[in-house]
Amino acid sequence: MSDITMIRAAAERLKGHARRTPLLNSPFIDEIAGRQVYIKPECLQHTGSFKYRGGRSAVSALDADTRARGVIAFSSGNHAQGVALAAREFGVPAVIIMPADAPQVKIDNTRALGAEVVLYDRAGGESREALGDKLTAERGLTLIRPYDEPQVIAGQGTTGLEIAEDANAIGIENADVLICCGGGGLTSGIALALEADAPTLRPRPVEPKGFDDVARSLRSGHIETNNQQSGNICDAILTPAPGQITFPILQRLCGPGLVVSEDECLRAVAIAWARLKVVAEPGGAVALAAALFHKDQIEGTAVIATISGGNVDTAMFQAALEKYGKKV
Amino acid sequence: MSDITMIRAAAERLKGHARRTPLLNSPFIDEIAGRQVYIKPECLQHTGSFKYRGGRSAVSALDADTRARGVIAFSSGNHAQGVALAAREFGVPAVIIMPADAPQVKIDNTRALGAEVVLYDRAGGESREALGDKLTAERGLTLIRPYDEPQVIAGQGTTGLEIAEDANAIGIENADVLICCGGGGLTSGIALALEADAPTLRPRPVEPKGFDDVARSLRSGHIETNNQQSGNICDAILTPAPGQITFPILQRLCGPGLVVSEDECLRAVAIAWARLKVVAEPGGAVALAAALFHKDQIEGTAVIATISGGNVDTAMFQAALEKYGKKV
Numbered sequence: 283m284s285d286i287t288m289i290r291a292a293a294e295r296l297k298g299h300a301r302r303t304p305l306l307n308s309p310f311i312d313e314i315a316g317r318q319v320y321i322k323p324e325c326l327q328h329t330g331s332f333k334y335r336g337g338r339s340a341v342s343a344l345d346a347d348t349r350a351r352g353v354i355a356f357s358s359g360n361h362a363q364g365v366a367l368a369a370r371e372f373g374v375p376a377v378i379i380m381p382a383d384a385p386q387v388k389i390d391n392t393r394a395l396g397a398e399v400v401l402y403d404r405a406g407g408e409s410r411e412a413l414g415d416k417l418t419a420e421r422g423l424t425l426i427r428p429y430d431e432p433q434v435i436a437g438q439g440t441t442g443l444e445i446a447e448d449a450n451a452i453g454i455e456n457a458d459v460l461i462c463c464g465g466g467g468l469t470s471g472i473a474l475a476l477e478a479d480a481p482t483l484r485p486r487p488v489e490p491k492g493f494d495d496v497a498r499s500l501r502s503g504h505i506e507t508n509n510q511q512s513g514n515i516c517d518a519i520l521t522p523a524p525g526q527i528t529f530p531i532l533q534r535l536c537g538p539g540l541v542v543s544e545d546e547c548l549r550a551v552a553i554a555w556a557r558l559k560v561v562a563e564p565g566g567a568v569a570l571a572a573a574l575f576h577k578d579q580i581e582g583t584a585v586i587a588t589i590s591g592g593n594v595d596t597a598m599f600q601a602a603l604e605k606y607g608k609k610v
Numbered sequence: 611m612s613d614i615t616m617i618r619a620a621a622e623r624l625k626g627h628a629r630r631t632p633l634l635n636s637p638f639i640d641e642i643a644g645r646q647v648y649i650k651p652e653c654l655q656h657t658g659s660f661k662y663r664g665g666r667s668a669v670s671a672l673d674a675d676t677r678a679r680g681v682i683a684f685s686s687g688n689h690a691q692g693v694a695l696a697a698r699e700f701g702v703p704a705v706i707i708m709p710a711d712a713p714q715v716k717i718d719n720t721r722a723l724g725a726e727v728v729l730y731d732r733a734g735g736e737s738r739e740a741l742g743d744k745l746t747a748e749r750g751l752t753l754i755r756p757y758d759e760p761q762v763i764a765g766q767g768t769t770g771l772e773i774a775e776d777a778n779a780i781g782i783e784n785a786d787v788l789i790c791c792g793g794g795g796l797t798s799g800i801a802l803a804l805e806a807d808a809p810t811l812r813p814r815p816v817e818p819k820g821f822d823d824v825a826r827s828l829r830s831g832h833i834e835t836n837n838q839q840s841g842n843i844c845d846a847i848l849t850p851a852p853g854q855i856t857f858p859i860l861q862r863l864c865g866p867g868l869v870v871s872e873d874e875c876l877r878a879v880a881i882a883w884a885r886l887k888v889v890a891e892p893g894g895a896v897a898l899a900a901a902l903f904h905k906d907q908i909e910g911t912a913v914i915a916t917i918s919g920g921n922v923d924t925a926m927f928q929a930a931l932e933k934y935g936k937k938v
Contacts, residue, residue, distance in 0.1 A: 301632060301634070302632065303632070304629060304630065304631070304632065304654070306629070306654060309695075309722070309723070310719075310722065323887075325887040326632070326634060326886075326887055326888070330887055367637075391638075394637070394638065395637070555889055555927075558654075559651075559653040559654055559658055559888055559889040559920035560654070560887055560888060560889065561883055561887040561888065561889065592887035596931055596935035596936050599883075599931065599935075600928060600931055600932070600935070603924055603927065603928055603931075604928070607924035607927075607928070608924050
């Protein structure tokens with residue numbers, strides 16, 4: 283189970299490695315949102331997303347002998363790059379299992395960070411778990427889960443320590459902290475950090491419409507799943523259900539979830555480009571979209587919104603600019 | 611005359627106002643550049659460029675009575691927005707004189723920051739200086755020059771204090787510091803700060819091809835001018851000649867200038883988008899372009915490159931992504 287002690291220990295291990303991202307703001311965004319909005323741009327983190335924090339936290343927490351044998355992760359996205367870079371920094375092997383039909387750029391980027399990418403045939407029914415178990419047994423690798431892993435949650439929670447520190451410095455006391463939410467690793471980590479260091483701030487998960495498993499789980503009081511697992515531009519944060527470890531934390535600490543449309547995300551991507559000068563991926567823009575377009579559901583006089591990542595392909599970004607670049 | 615004492619005083623006045631931008635880096639950029647590259651992303655500064663530092667420094671340095679009468683600036687670009695925001699923060703009037711044919715988005719953004727925008731007819735031969743003199747005399751406004759102004763240079767120099775602090779913390783001693791250079795306000799300010807706080811780093815101006823007045827002036831030993839003043843995508847940094855105040859500082863402290871093509875800037879814009887997740891305007895990308903594509907002219911084992919601004923229009927950014935977004 284993750285707790286604030288683990289998060290503070292992770293922050294010590296990440297010092298000088300994870301990038302200390304600033305809080306950004308813009309009077310133009312405040313005007314649309316009708317309140318002060320501060321952005322935590324984890325797209326500026328190493329590998330372009332907050333996932334490096336969790337990857338580095340987990341790899342650095344292993345004992346040296348275990349770590350030397352290497353790590354393994356299932357991911358075609360941001361978690362893959364976060365684990366790959368962390369492993370490379372320690373000079374240990376990283377095996378990343380990806381579907382063979384993953385975008386070539388993601389395969390290339392993960393390989394370029396030194397990982398061994400092993401492809402499996404998703405369409406042909408090959409089991410990635412069986413493949414992973416085989417590799418793990420043969421080589422003595424350690425599996426790094428993307429969110430239901432205490433040291434990963436602790437690493438993501440360092441984002442929350444920074445939010446708390448900066449919010450306290452600016453004097454923000456009454457704010458909703460909107461967090462881009464997939465399996466809940468970032469959300470639960472930030473929630474634990476805020477509970478300790480900025481307890482008047484309210485962490486709240488934000489999800490894409492049709493993939494609101496966390497919002498529904500918070501309402502019903504038990505883990506709900508999504509009917510589908512793909513088919514949304516917010517691919518970076520699509521997960522089947524909140525985790526066994528993350529959900530109890532979310533349930534204890536988070537306010538109600540918010541849900542945004544794909545179109546609202548595209549517009550938030552364009553606004554982040556125009557007004558903050560940062561690159562957000564659609565899934566990384568859900569929290570900003572909620573701040574901008576669902577203001578009636580927000581209680582605080584201020585909002586702090588994470589941008590969780592910026593690993594968007596060229597065509598998708600061009601589509602956002604084409605549609606909303608001139609009317610942000 | 612600007613000096614390190616003025617820069618440190620400006621830093622005190624800017625504390626809690628100017629954003630403390632981080633140094634960014636990417637293994638993908640290091641690989642292209644053939645050395646370690648660190649980016650100072652002033653596109654993340656308030657108003658989307660370093661110009662806010664100089665604007666805030668100059669406005670805050672005025673005595674209260676003078677400041678209360680208001681300030682005036684000639685600019686259709688980043689300086690306009692920097693001065694406008696600084697004046698608004700102090701609750702004093704800002705008059706910005708712009709050509710009537712300036713892009714509507716720049717007029718709108720400057721007005722949205724609370725400034726009174728006064729348009730003059732560039733084509734009809736109306737003199738902006740005569741217009742400015744008239745307004746200044748009538749209202750007792752103080753002119754804030756864009757670069758040849760000691761308190762503006764001091765404000766831009768705070769960028770250099772931060773570069774020195776971060777470079778010293780990382781242990782970078784042998785590096786070229788490449789600076790996007792127009793009239794030399796940012797370059798001379800950074801050069802003075804490095805001389806004091808990181809004297810082994812070498813400041814060097816970078817300019818667009820055809821507008822290399824500073825590089826030529828450094829070679830010849832006296833102020834050279836450009837033949838043209840427009841007709842380049844790096845519009846943010848096109849100036850007729852180095853300033854009377856900035857040039858002696860550049861001459862005393864800077865290494866040889868570098869010159870980049872428009873196409874290299876576009877490619878650097880795309881690379882900053884893909885690898886750093888920040889938005890650069892073409893003129894703000896000249897230093898990164900030099901780091902990436904003119905590596906034979908760089909001496910240091912490392913490079914620190916400024917991205918001076920990110921106020922690029924949609925069509926230009928789309929053109930950069932269209933041409934280079936898929937082959938960064």
